[in-house]
Amino acid sequence: MILTTDYHTHTVYSHGKGKIIDNALAAKEAGVKTICITDHGFSHPAYGMRRRKLDKMRNECNLAKQETGVNVLLGIESNLLGVSGKTDVKISDYDKLDVFLAGIHRFILYDTLGEWFTLLGANFLTRLFKKEPSKELIKRTTKVYINAIKNNPIDILTHPGYLVFADAEEVAKCCRDYGTLFEINSRKSHLSDDDWVKVINTGVDFVVNSDAHAPKNIGQIDYAKSLIERLEIPLDRIKNINGKTPEKLRFAEFKKGF
């Protein structure tokens, strides 16, 4: 199993270790034909991408492509900002980006304390005290994902379940209905095997990504591979492996009609 495209890689523009060119060289070495630079979204005060750097990043992507022959796309791993379904990508950012990833992360600047508590605070406390999540909490967190998927042309939902308690099956159904790809992240799984089985049974499509934070990890999917084998995830449902590319990507489709 080899990645056609590694859609999820980080660089020094957020908290990755390599430059864009380093990621491209590593991709070439690993035999990955296309990579996407998806640094963390703008609302992270310490290591989020900066809008003013987007043109510079684009330029570096083009130069890296020229130098290595690897197709280097520019994307973002944006942050979900609450039950409203908001992310930290604005419509005015769309023409500067090729790919739109989104996920839940910590240490983000939320619009209000209420949004922070609703999304992360309550989940954090539940984890801290090792309590069973309440139905209410799961419902609310599921809504964060669902409203984000409904309200934004998100290509890939990254590491679903990271930091939070959500109904993975409902989230996957929403991804399936709106054409958002469900990520199998190669750093870690945040879902139980039972949840994965429910997710697989929804018929949602997947992508596998390295989520590399260092060039040496570009295209490295050993962890995801063992998960895929153990859970027998049908390979035809994984859209970015062995020469395949997704039939369409939601963000690019959306921009065509823009």
Ligand SMILES: [Zn+2]
């Ligand atoms: Zn992430």
Ligand SMILES: [Zn+2]
């Ligand atoms: Zn990431």
